[in-house]
Amino acid sequence: MIADWDDAYANGAHIDAAQTYPPMWQQRAAAFRHELGERAELDIPYGEGARNRYDLFRPAGSAAGLAVFVHGGYWRAFDKSTWSHLARGAVARGWAVAVPSYTLAPAARISEITVEIARAVEAAAERVVGPVHLAGHSAGGHLVSRMLCRDAPLDAATRARIALAVSISGLHDLRPLLNLEMNKDLKLDAAEAEKESPALLHPARGARLTCWVGSGERPEFRRQNDLLGNIWTGLGADMATVHAEGKHHFNVIGDLEEADSLLTRRFTGEDS
Numbered sequence: 001m002i003a004d005w006d007d008a009y010a011n012g013a014h015i016d017a018a019q020t021y022p023p024m025w026q027q028r029a030a031a032f033r034h035e036l037g038e039r040a041e042l043d044i045p046y047g048e049g050a051r052n053r054y055d056l057f058r059p060a061g062s063a064a065g066l067a068v069f070v071h072g073g074y075w076r077a078f079d080k081s082t083w084s085h086l087a088r089g090a091v092a093r094g095w096a097v098a099v100p101s102y103t104l105a106p107a108a109r110i111s112e113i114t115v116e117i118a119r120a121v122e123a124a125a126e127r128v129v130g131p132v133h134l135a136g137h138s139a140g141g142h143l144v145s146r147m148l149c150r151d152a153p154l155d156a157a158t159r160a161r162i163a164l165a166v167s168i169s170g171l172h173d174l175r176p177l178l179n180l181e182m183n184k185d186l187k188l189d190a191a192e193a194e195k196e197s198p199a200l201l202h203p204a205r206g207a208r209l210t211c212w213v214g215s216g217e218r219p220e221f222r223r224q225n226d227l228l229g230n231i232w233t234g235l236g237a238d239m240a241t242v243h244a245e246g247k248h249h250f251n252v253i254g255d256l257e258e259a260d261s262l263l264t265r266r267f268t269g270e271d272s
Contacts, residue, residue: 005179008220011249021250029084046123054100054120055080057087063096065130072138075105076185086256089264098124106185110196117143118153125158134165135267137253141170145198148207164208166267169221172228173199199228203237210240210266214247
């Protein structure tokens with residue numbers, strides 16, 4: 001039985017030197033944008049909101065397709081500029097990578113953020129031909145899993161191009177978050193928690209999803225990871241579940257910088 005729900009979903013408090021990660025991410029992200037030069041197209045609008053913008057990082061030659069990375073932060077923190085470096089591995093493998101920002105809670109509810117991410121994926125897909133792959137971390141893992149649900153707010157053409165997704169440390173059942181102090185910002189109620197939980201929804205036909213989590217993450221994140229892998233397998237989706245050895249919530253995404261890492265190859269669909 002979980003007695004302290006806030007602690008169960010706390011990450012930084014259980015990671016050594018947690019405070020050093022955000023500035024490191026920002027430094028690496030800025031360096032990658034500088035390195036890419038003109039192949040980094042920044043602040044492309046996908047909607048009317050101030051944060052409805054995405055960055056697009058292109059490979060040196062023709063793109064194999066579009067890969068979209070959606071950041072985490074419990075739907076309340078960060079923007080695209082902190083995560084540019086996580087496009088490095090997929091770009092090196094010949095993919096164009098889009099990294100969107102989105103309106104944060106409490107200015108937007110999670111259901112509204114879901115719609116924003118759908119619009120971002122559609123807008124980026126208009127600029128890049130070929131298959132569309134999705135990956136997201138933490139809250140971003142929830143959002144990309146949500147794009148694979150039968151009722152995802154995507155247009156039919158974009159939905160048909162989504163070949164796979166990777167939910168990294170994703171939150172797939174939002175009902176436990178009703179118990180958390182942060183729900184003062186999220187403003188979840190029972191109805192929205194159920195409506196926006198991929199684990200309570202049906203996968204779209206042909207959905208292919210990897211649920212990826214660090215072996216050193218909090219028990220609730222490991223449970224949330226395996227939960228969706230279990231349920232959607234029973235609903236006909238092509239599922240894989242991975243526990244990355246020795247990784248915690250903040251470093252589990254780092255392998256996206258490496259072109260030859262298993263995580264990057266899973267993102268680009270080249271691991272088989």
